[in-house]
Amino acid sequence: MSTPETYQLSEATAARFAREVAKYPADQKQSAVMACLAIVQQELGHVSRASEDAIAAYLGMPAIAVYEVTTFYNMYNQRKLGQFKLNVCTNLPCQLRDGQKALNHLCEKLGVEEGGTTVDGLFTVQKSECLGACADSPVMLVNDRQMCSFMSPQRLDELVDALKAHAAAHPIAATAATN
Numbered sequence: 001m002s003t004p005e006t007y008q009l010s011e012a013t014a015a016r017f018a019r020e021v022a023k024y025p026a027d028q029k030q031s032a033v034m035a036c037l038a039i040v041q042q043e044l045g046h047v048s049r050a051s052e053d054a055i056a057a058y059l060g061m062p063a064i065a066v067y068e069v070t071t072f073y074n075m076y077n078q079r080k081l082g083q084f085k086l087n088v089c090t091n092l093p094c095q096l097r098d099g100q101k102a103l104n105h106l107c108e109k110l111g112v113e114e115g116g117t118t119v120d121g122l123f124t125v126q127k128s129e130c131l132g133a134c135a136d137s138p139v140m141l142v143n144d145r146q147m148c149s150f151m152s153p154q155r156l157d158e159l160v161d162a163l164k165a166h167a168a169a170h171p172i173a174a175t176a177a178t179n
């Protein structure tokens, strides 16, 4: 049986939380919840249940309200992912223009099921909801930041090769890129 994950709020993290809370009126510090979740994800690479509980306690809000935020926004990772999170849109407009094919191509190339992470820990491939760029389909998002459009099999291959090369050349920067 695995031990439940624990999370200890460090002084440095608490200081970062405090800077976010200071942006809001004193009686509305819960408004900093998304920023606090992002800070934890930067530090851990994901948002653990224990860290959500710590944020709830810090902001004086019910834990369930923090869980609701984490589960609503797919930029929050609820489990450990690869260094590169590849989210491919498979909503209907993209489905009509090879979105599913792009997802399948990536999964085949990297040898993972949808939602899976490569054994070297480099890539996690996931489907995503509409990314707001339907006309550019197939579209995908890398690490919640970099939008990639018109992802033909050739462009997908080039992207994967470029990310592998980047990770090999800059292992520390690649780790930071996940966050």
Ligand code: FES
Pocket: 089, 090, 091, 092, 093, 094, 095, 099, 129, 130, 131, 132, 133, 134, 135, 137, 139
């Ligand atoms: S449906 Fe894919 S970006 Fe809108």
